[in-house]
Amino acid sequence: MVKKPIIGIVGRSFEQENQSIIQVNEDYRLAIVKSGGIPIVIVPTNDLKYGKTQPRDAGRLTEMEKQELLEVLSFCDGIVMTGGTRWYEFDELICRYALNHDIPILGICLGMQILGNIDNFFGTQNSDKTVRNDTEIDHCQKEKDYVHECTVVKGLLHDILKVDKMKVNSRHNYHIFEKDFFQIDAYSEDGLIEAIHLPDYKFAFGVQWHPENMIFYDHTMTKIFEAFIEAAKT
Numbered sequence: 001m002v003k004k005p006i007i008g009i010v011g012r013s014f015e016q017e018n019q020s021i022i023q024v025n026e027d028y029r030l031a032i033v034k035s036g037g038i039p040i041v042i043v044p045t046n047d048l049k050y051g052k053t054q055p056r057d058a059g060r061l062t063e064m065e066k067q068e069l070l071e072v073l074s075f076c077d078g079i080v081m082t083g084g085t086r087w088y089e090f091d092e093l094i095c096r097y098a099l100n101h102d103i104p105i106l107g108i109c110l111g112m113q114i115l116g117n118i119d120n121f122f123g124t125q126n127s128d129k130t131v132r133n134d135t136e137i138d139h140c141q142k143e144k145d146y147v148h149e150c151t152v153v154k155g156l157l158h159d160i161l162k163v164d165k166m167k168v169n170s171r172h173n174y175h176i177f178e179k180d181f182f183q184i185d186a187y188s189e190d191g192l193i194e195a196i197h198l199p200d201y202k203f204a205f206g207v208q209w210h211p212e213n214m215i216f217y218d219h220t221m222t223k224i225f226e227a228f229i230e231a232a233k234t
Contacts, residue, residue, distance in 0.1 A: 005077035005232035007037040010094060010111070012084035013050035020051030027212040028082055028108075034215065035225035037078065037232065044090045045069045055088050066093060073097050078104040078203075078232030081111025083171065083210060092118075104203035104231040106224070109172055112206025116176040116196055135190035139170045145217055150186045156197040156205055157185035160227045161220055168194070168209035175208070203231035 009029065011022040022043050032039040044050055045068040046061060061069075069090055073079070079098045081091065087110060095114050098105035107115035141147045147170035152158050166186075175192045178184060185195035186207075198204035205228070211221035 003233075004036055004038045005229060006075055007032045007039050007078045007080060007229070007232060008042040008073065008076035008094075009039050009080045010082050010091065011041050011043045012082055012110075014085075015051045020049040022050060024082065025212070027210075027215075028080060031212040031215055031222075031225045032080070032229070035222065035229040037229045040075070042072060042076075042079070042094065044088070045072065046090075050088065055086050058088050061089050061093070069093060070097060076103060078106070078228060080228075081105060081107040081114055081206075083109030083111060085110070087114055099198070099201060099204060102202050104228055105205070106203070106228045107206030108212065109208060109210060112196060112208050113174065113176050115198070115204065115206040116179065116182060116193070118198075119179065119181055135192065137170075137188065137190045139175075139188070139192070140173050141169075142171050145169060145214070148189050150188055150194045150209075152186045152195075153184065155183050155185040155195075156203075157195045157207075157224075160223050163220075166220070168207075168211075169214060170209055172208060202234070203228060 009024050011024050013022045024041050029039045046065040048058060073094060079094060081095060091114055095105065095118055099118065137148050146167040150166050150168055152161065152164055152166060178193065182196040182198050184193055185197055188194050194208045196206050211224050214221040
C-alpha cells in the first residue's frame with residue numbers, strides 16, 4: 001500500500017459575533033482528499049486570540065513558540081497556504097520552513113502573496129508588501145465562477161495544465177509585483193500576476209485565484225492539486 005502524503009492546510013483567523021475563530025474552507029480539504037492526500041489543519045501554537053488581533057498588534061513569536069510550530073510542521077509532506085485577508089509571523093515561518101526543507105508548498109490567493117514576498121520576511125512587524133488593485137477589472141467577485149481570462153506563459157503552470165489561456169474566479173483586492181526570485185506563470189487580462197513558482201524547488205507554486213472552489217465545475221483545476229500531491233509523495 002502506497003502511503004498517502006500528509007498535507008498541512010493553514011487555518012485562517014477572523015472575528016465573528018465577538019468570537020475569535022480559526023477555520024479552513026472545506027473545499028481545501030476536499031481538493032486534497034480527491035487528489036490523494038491526507039489533510040490536517042495547521043493553527044498557531046502560541047497563546048493569542050488571532051481572530052481578535054490584527055497583525056500589527058500580534059507581537060513576535062518566542063523561540064519556544066517557533067519550535068512548537070516547527071514540530072507540528074515536521075509531520076507534513078506538503079503545505080497549502082490558504083487564502084485570507086491578513087497574515088502573521090507564523091505564516092512566514094511556515095512558508096520559510098517549507099522552502100528550507102524543500103517541502104512542496106501550494107500558495108492560494110493570500111498564500112501566493114506570502115510566497116511572493118518571502119524575500120521580505122522576518123525582522124519587521126508586518127511583512128505584507130502587497131498593493132491594492134487599481135485596474136479595469138474587479139478582481140473581487142466572490143459569487144462568479146469565472147471573472148477574467150489569464151495568459152499562461154512557459155513555466156510550471158503550463159507544464160501542469162497544457163494551456164495558453166484559461167478563465168478563473170477571482171476574490172482578491174491586492175496583488176504582488178514582479179521580483180527576481182520567482183518566475184511568473186500567468187497574467188490576468190489587465191496585467192496582474194496570477195501565478196508564480198520558485199525555481200530550484202521540488203514544488204513551490206502559487207496562484208492568485210481559488211482552484212479549490214473551481215474543481216467542482218472545472219475539472220482542469222484538479223490537475224494543480226494532483227501535481228502538488230504527486231510532488232509531496234516523493
